[in-house]
Amino acid sequence: DAMVIQNPRYQVTQFGKPVTLSCxxxxxxxxxxxxxxxxxxxxxxxxxxxxxxxxxxxxxxxxFQSRRPNTSFCFLDIRSPGLGDAAMYLCAxxxxxxxxxxxxxxxxxxLSVL
Amino acid sequence: AQSVTQPDIHITVSEGAxxxxxxxxxxxxxxxxxxxxxxxxxxxxxxxxxxxxxxxxQGIKGFEAEFKRSQSSFNLRxxxxxxxxxxxxxxxxxxxxxxxxxxxxxxxxxxxxP
Numbered sequence: 246d247a248m249v250i251q252n253p254r255y256q257v258t259q260f261g262k263p264v265t266l267s268c269x270x271x272x273x274x275x276x277x278x279x280x281x282x283x284x285x286x287x288x289x290x291x292x293x294x295x296x297x298x299x300x301x302x303x304x305x306x307x308x309f310q311s312r313r314p315n316t317s318f319c320f321l322d323i324r325s326p327g328l329g330d331a332a333m334y335l336c337a338x339x340x341x342x343x344x345x346x347x348x349x350x351x352x353x354x355x356l357s358v359l
Numbered sequence: 360a361q362s363v364t365q366p367d368i369h370i371t372v373s374e375g376a377x378x379x380x381x382x383x384x385x386x387x388x389x390x391x392x393x394x395x396x397x398x399x400x401x402x403x404x405x406x407x408x409x410x411x412x413x414x415x416x417q418g419i420k421g422f423e424a425e426f427k428r429s430q431s432s433f434n435l436r437x438x439x440x441x442x443x444x445x446x447x448x449x450x451x452x453x454x455x456x457x458x459x460x461x462x463x464x465x466x467x468x469x470x471x472x473p
Contacts, residue, residue, distance in 0.1 A: 251402075278460070287363075287449060287463035288403070335402055347393070348453075348461060350402035 248272070251336050251351035258326050259359050266321040266354045268336030277319040278348065279311060280335040288335055294319060295341065323356075331358045361386045363450050363464035371470040372440050380435040380467050382450030390452040392433040393461065394424055397447045406448075409433065420444070445471045 249270045258264040268277065276295050280288040292301045294313040308330070310322040323330055333355050337348040362385045372378055384390065391410055395403040407418025414426040424435045433450060447468050451461040 249402075285466075287465045288461075289463075290460050293460065333400075337403075347405055347408055348403075350395075350404070352402040353400075355400065 249336055249338055249349050249351035251334075251354050253354060254352065255355050255357070257357045257359060258323075260328065261325045264323050264326055264356070266323075266334050266336075266356070268319045268321070268351055269317050270336075270338045270349075271317070272338055272340070272349060273316060274338035274340045274349070275316070276339045276341050277313060278337040278339070279309075279319070279321050280337065282333040282335055282353070284332070291321070326356070326358045328358050331356055361390075361452055361462045363452055363462055365448075365450055365464035365467050367467045368465070369468045369470065371472060373472050374442050375439050378435075378437045378440045378444070378469070380448050380450075380469070382433045382435065382464060383431050384433065384450070384452045385431065386452050388454075389428075391454070392424075392426060393451040393453065394418065394422070394433070394435050395449045395451060395463075396420075397449065397466075399446075403449065406435070440469075440471055442471045442473070445469055 252267050278293040279291045282288040290302050291305045308324050312320045333353045335353045336351040339348045364383045393408045394406040396406050397403050406422045407416050409416050409426045417423050422437050426433050447466045449466045450464040453461045
């Protein structure tokens with residue numbers, strides 16, 4: 246089935262140790278998003294790629310970076326994770342310009358920072 | 360500025376009872392409106408969406424929502440709740456053009472008691 250796949254489901258890292266979360270999609274959607282969701286809070290958009298164009302939200306910390314090497318894959322890099330970065334990270338995709346636009350979400354990666 | 364308010368943090372209903380989850384939004388233009396459901400440790404699943412047309416929209420799992428422009432509301436309803444409906448529910452608004460960056464409410468946690 247076409248879907249959005251996030252790996253790993255659970256990621257543990259150490260304070261200050263770089264970590265990369267991955268997302269892949271088989272939907273051939275032109276937009277990919279990364280959301281951060283802290284415990285008992287709403288998902289918050291970090292950034293998105295519209296094709297190859299990177300769009301950063303104004304309040305996204307510099308500690309967070311992203312790469313989209315091709316249509317199917319998108320990575321979230323956290324250069325120096327802090328305790329406050331522990332959260333669920335959700336990847337989503339959409340096809341802008343379609344008549345039935347909506348976001349498809351992956352199952353998320355739960356990041357723990359020790 | 361856009362915002363979404365879900366005034367009820369936690370709702371408990373008995374199985375078989377009716378359900379209404381409230382959502383109010385503030386948006387500079389006519390928005391796209393969405394309801395998502397999230398089970399523990401999972402990503403978000405789209406229940407239903409409103410783009411245009413009939414203001415009463417039907418979704419999956421027996422849910423419906425009504426868009427009321429005069430009240431800036433998009434409340435979610437279900438006539439008879441099942442135990443499997445226990446989850447977190449998020450209302451969201453999105454732009455009508457371009458990459459559909461969703462702004463989420465803080466969610467309502469639904470508990471279903473036998």
